[in-house]
Amino acid sequence: MRKLFLLIVMSLSTMVLLNAQVEEKAAADAAVATTVKAAEIDSAKNWKFTGTVGLNAAQTALFNWAAGGNNNVTGFVFANMTLSFKKDKWTWDTNLDTELGEMFASDLNPKWRKSNDKLNLTTKGGFQMHPQWYLTLLGSFKSQYAPGYTYANNEAGDKTLISKWLSPSYTDLALGVEYRPNDIFTVGVYPVAGRLTTCLEEELRPNYGLPQNEDGTYKSVMAALGLRIHGGINYTLTKNLKVISTVTLFTPYTSKQQKFGNFDVDWDVAVTYNFLKVFSVSLMTSLKYYDQVKIDGAGWRKYSEGPRARVQFKEVVGLGIGYSF
Structure with a gap:
């Protein structure tokens, strides 16, 4: 028991x-x-994903129109997206700004022509030294997707190549200090900034300031060390209205082709308004000035003949399907 x-x-x-x-x-x-x-x-x-994407189109049809014109259809896709990470004193931001479009005009030769083409990619990591100041390492890449041409005003439709993939392209790597007072506005000064300018298409190299070899041919790559200034705005004014803008300035310290203080300028602005959930109206502008990019202005300023550095400007207003987040 x-x-x-x-x-x-x-x-x-x-x-x-x-x-x-x-x-x-x-x-x-x-x-x-x-x-x-x-x-x-x-x-x-710690993560934040913002931006705007869309598909815009425009169409014009004329019949017995006394003032003249061309029947045409234009369409393009665009995206401006930013992925941000922030934890403790570390930040990381990546922005993609891109667009690609085509135009069809019945009375032109060739009828199909490129209307929009842009690829801008920027990524940067920062360490917070002060509540609003960050030590920042930045990298960026700019180019275009498809061949671009200028067209002669004749029946044969003669065209001249002016750009294509990696012709040109600009790759930057920069170290500096960035000021971030809030999540809307940033501005950075990068005293140590390297830039690689590439042009794979040999016939285009003289147009983009590539240096010559001893035998008279042009190099496909040009490296420069200089000063870079970068600013950005990402602001949602209302629930449906968003403004995104970036500006980049670069000038080399020592260059035989470009004097220090002659800044290359890239300034992009995108304003989008969404309505009825899926429709959008967008205004996009791009202003560029590259000291080494030579452009013949005879087409629009006949008194200013000969290729030289000029202000480039593009403006696009579109209506289509879009989404902001």
């Missing part, structure tokens, strides 16, 4: 111990799950 009693007591004790271990393990697992979930929520709060 005593043995049976001891056996029962030992069995009950074992069951109690096992149950306690199970409860402890379950509590530990629950604590781990809670910690992981909290970490996931905290990690998600």
Whole structure:
């Protein structure tokens, strides 16, 4: 009887111990799950994804129109998106600004022509030295997707190549200080900035300031060390109205082709307004000035003949399908 009693007591004790271990393990697992979930929520709060994307189109049809004109259809897709990360004193931001479009005009030769083409990619990481000041390492890439041409005003439709993929392209790597007073506005000064200018198409290299070899041919790559200034605005005025703008200035310290203080300028502005959830009106402008890019202005300023550095400007107003986030 005593043995049976001891056996029962030992069995009950074992069951109690096992149950306690199970409860402890379950509590530990629950604590781990809670910690992981909290970490996931905290990690998600560190990321922010904003931007605008859309498809715009325009069409013109004329019949017995006394004032003249061309039947044409224009369409283009665009995207301006920013992915941001911030945790403790570290930040990381990546921006993609791109567009591509085509135009069809019934009375032109060739009828299909490129209307929009842009690829701008910028990424930067920062370390907070002061509540509003960050030590920043920045990289950027600018080019275009498809060949671009100028067209002669004749029936043959003669065209001259002026750009294509990586002809030209501009790749920057810069170290400097950035001022961030809020999530809307940033401006940075990068005294150590390297720029690689590339042009794979040999016939285009003289137009983009590539240096010559000893044999008279042109190099495909040009490297420069200089000063870069970069600013940006990403502002949602109302729920449906968004303004995104970036400006970049670059001037080399020592260059035979370009004097220090002659800045290359890239300034892009995109204003989008969404209505009825899926429709959008957009205004996009691009202003460029590159000291080494030579443009013949005879087509629009006949008194200013000969290729030289000129202000380039493009403006596009579109209506289509769009989404801002």
